[in-house]
Amino acid sequence: MAAGNYAETEFGDFHRRLMILRVGLLLVVALLGLRLWHLQVREGPYYRDLSENNRTRQVLLEPARGLIYDRHGVLLANNVPSFSLYVTLEEVKDRELLIGQLSELLGLDPALIRKKLTAKGGKLLPRKVKDRMTLRDAVLIESHRLELPGVMVQVESQRNYPGGVIAAHLLGYVGEVSAEQLEKPEFSGLHQGSVVGQYGVEKSFDRHVRGQAGQKHVEVDAHGNEKQEVVVEQPQAGNDLYLTIDVRLQKVAEDLLGLEYGAIVALDPTNGDILAMASRPGFDPNVLSRELTPKQWVEIVQDEGRPLNNRASQGQYPPGSTFKVPMAVAALETKTMAPSSTVSCNGGYQFGNRLYHDWKASGHGAVALHEALVHSCDVYFYTVGQRMGIDTMAEYGKEFGLGQSTGVELPSERTGIMPSTAWKEKAKNAPWLPGETISAAIGQGYVTVTPLQMASLIGTVANNGVNYRPRLVRAVMDRTIGNLQELPAVPRGKVKAKPETFRLVKEALAEVVTKGTATRAKSSLVTIGGKTGTAQVAALRTGPEENIPKKFRDHAWFVAFAPVESPTIAVAVLAEHMGHGGAAAAPLAKELIETYIKLTSPAVTADDSTAKPARRAPEPL
Amino acid sequence: MIDRLTEARGFDNFDLRYVGLILAILGLGVLSIHSVTHDQQGGIAPYYLKQLIWIGLGAAAFLVMWVWDYHSLARLAYPAYALVLLMLLFVLFEGRASKGAQRWIALGPFTFQPSEFAKLVLILVLAHYYSKAPRVGWLQRVIMPGLLMLPGLLLILKQPDLGSGLSFVAVYAAMLLMVGVRSQALGVMLLFSVMLFPFAWEGVWGSLHDYQRQRIMAFVDPDYDPGGKGYHALQSKIAIGSGELTGKGLFGGTQSQLKFLPEGHTDFVFAVFAEEWGFLGVLVLLALFVALIWLSLEIASKAKDQLGALLAVGIVSMLCFCVVVNIGMTAGMFPIVGIPLPLVSYGGSATIMTMASLGLLLNVKRRRLSLFY
Known part of the structure; x- marks a missing residue:
């Protein structure tokens, strides 16, 4: 290439090369456009869902179980407010860290929390980790809320048997629906953490007494601050039972x-x-309706008198x-x-x-x-x-x-x-x-x-x-x-x-x-x-x-x-x-x-x- | 007489389409910035107001660069480069730490980002170098300008500012393409790069900061997310995708309004825009950018001399690179490298420098008619 005609050839070439740049530009912009079309139009609804889930936290509103009366209207089973701890996995950044924090704050067995968090179920749906929390524990969790993303304390109704041991075998008790129960058709529509009757009339009339869970959507920002609440579905209280017993x-x-x-x-x-x-x-159904540790459970089951047996x-x-x-x-x-x-x-x-x-x-x-x-x-x-x-x-x-x-x-x-x-x-x-x-x-x-x-x-x-x-x-x-x-x-x-x-x-x-x-x-x-x-x-x-x-x-x-x-x-x-x-x-x-x-x-x-x-x-x- | 005529012609050619496009893009940017930041404290003034001030300063810079003969400007290229290197060194040692990266020089209540200034200076340096004398052979065409660029590049990478560093390389590559590199030389260079890559990789990877490595890892596998590495990329994709065809409306973008998307007014402003204006809005913004770039290439092709053409190419390739990489990274196509969207993202240094370079581009157009006198 001679130095003399450098400028001339260079300039002639320049326009050709500029063409390459233009074509390249159009190609790249077309690629960007396609990508954005893919994101916004083809997968738009998917991302719309994700953004909704981002900003709204689904909170289940547990229904109040139906009340149980004796034949003359004396109350045998009712509900009292109690605090439950829920965790939404989607918002949890470090699961093991959270397990450590919760077990330390509440004195719970880490293995038990881990089991709850790894149980089958959605990441977006809050799962119940502990119920019947004391007021002290609830306040403790609330005061650490910023360090515990995804954790919330919910007030809900807890089964209560005012008579204690009276008619225990007949009334039965309630408990969280088990994984095996969830597989069965009669428990369809329930989710991990739902409370169902596990014994007695509570069990055999569960469908009547259970009620139907509602749902509310809480809008939150990225820091978990609640912006507003929308109740999507009111929970429906279960039906009351009038027993034949006096x-x-x-x-x-x-x-x-x-x-x-x-x-x-x-x-x-x-x-x-x-x-x-x-x-x-x-037995006292109030105790059995609480979450028992495996050790407590073994003690009850292995009791020589078999107290759970309705003779x-x-x-x-x-x-x-x-x-x-x-x-x-x-x-x-x-x-x-x-x-x-x-x-x-x-x-x-x-x-x-x-x-x-x-x-x-x-x-x-x-x-x-x-x-x-x-x-x-x-x-x-x-x-x-x-x-x-x-x-x-x-x-x-x-x-x-x-x-x-x-x-x-x-x-x-x-x-x-x-x-x-x-x-x-x-x-x-x-x-x-x-x-x-x-x-x-x-x-x-x-x-x-x-x-x-x-x-x-x-x-x-x-x-x-x-x-x-x-x-x-x-x-x-x-x-x-x-x-x-x-x-x-x-x-x-x-x-x-x-x-x-x-x-x-x-x-x-x-x-x-x-x-x-x-x-x-x-x-x-x-x-x-x-x-x-x-x-x-x-x-x-x-x-x-x-x-x-x-x-x-x-x-x-x-x-x-x-x-x-x-x-x-x-x-x-x-x-x-x-x-x-x-x-x-x-x-x-x-x-x-x-x-x-x-x-x-x-x-x-x-x-x-x-x-x-x-x-x-x-x-x- | 001739000079005065030229000046007069120049004013005639103050391209209104060109300026209109720039103003339209700036306007959309201010709207999006206001939308994200309208409920947060922005220091002494709301963000959109501060951005308007930057735009005002940018407009002044635009006019100065438009009026100032680029030939005399190019003669200042090397001194300006020396100044840039000094500023980068200053940033390296004294610079204020911001998010783990040292990129700022404090000027009273404001901060100045030398790397933005460096981009324009680099274009000047390379254009000046190539236009000065015939450059023959791959040593003079490839290696020399590469060495010229290297100190600035290394200092910027050291900050670390991966995005600006990459844009340096992009401008260099575009200039190389324009001046024409013999295929043999290009081939040798590519071969060397490929051969050296395995050796260089350790050095490159090792020199990266943790957050940079994490961003790259998050790009490779966004769903693997133990410490929230892919969070930013995912939230950005959610913001864009959830805008769907027509968008959520101004102030309606939940991703940005509820702060799920960090840096919504700076590097990720495009995601905010896409969320609120939808695919249709995105098409409009892309069309504006393409039109602006198209006009700029038009100017490059009609430049009266090599210097003007190379300046125009350098500026337009810088603009192109920033637009494509920014949109690409917010849309999850590239790793997150921290490049603002020109004219749209909030930021004083970037806005002023982008407008100054666009002024310089118009300067090239203005001067082209002097050919005939």
């Missing part, structure tokens, strides 16, 4: 058991309303002599025995090469059905069972609801066992042995029942065979429309037996109390009919009762109804390891029945102001 009767039932283990069920045989259902030992609906015991009630009905109905046919009892019953003892070693002499019931003669019923056969017994047992669930609205009800040849074939894969029929005839051997089943059974007898499904909720108050919906009693059918049969059996049961095995249940206030039972725990007994360790002592049963003429209450009492039913269980039933009669008789209610219904709620029923 809390005064419930209290008496629980006090009667005291420190002993056992269960008492009282129901109205004319409609199945459960008036009281006590199970001991009990009334989940405890399965041999019915002992109380089983003679359906046996008596079966004997008359199948004409295995005429009312006047007698059996001679000399204190034992020889079958094959084994002697089956009567509880009274000296024997009852010649007894017909009436005396056999009144004095609970075992030999009479051995004979009946032997003649009738196990399958006929099972047929009548099932008529009275044994071996099947009563359908009460409580979770995990147990059915007990009403054995039959088919049952044994299926369950034990062995043929029925004739000797087993003899044991079953007096409610031992394979037969097991729950106290609730026995209360229902004696109620059915009292009601001349008409049976209602035991129920716990008599009305639901719909909060949204303010409508009190009464639930009708649910008939469960009728035991196929003649009225005469029931009359004879009830007559005998009345005499059990007046001069039979349950004279300690005799009341000056009301006529009571009933049947004692003693469920054998250990097969062999030697020596006097006091020498036997308590855990091998017999369970005491008493099933009763009153007044005999037109029964309004049926009761089943089971006292674990308390020995003879007539001595241990019958007095409890008497107390309970007398209380009920006092509570319902107009003369008494008149001077008992607490008996007036609807102390808190509008007159519901």
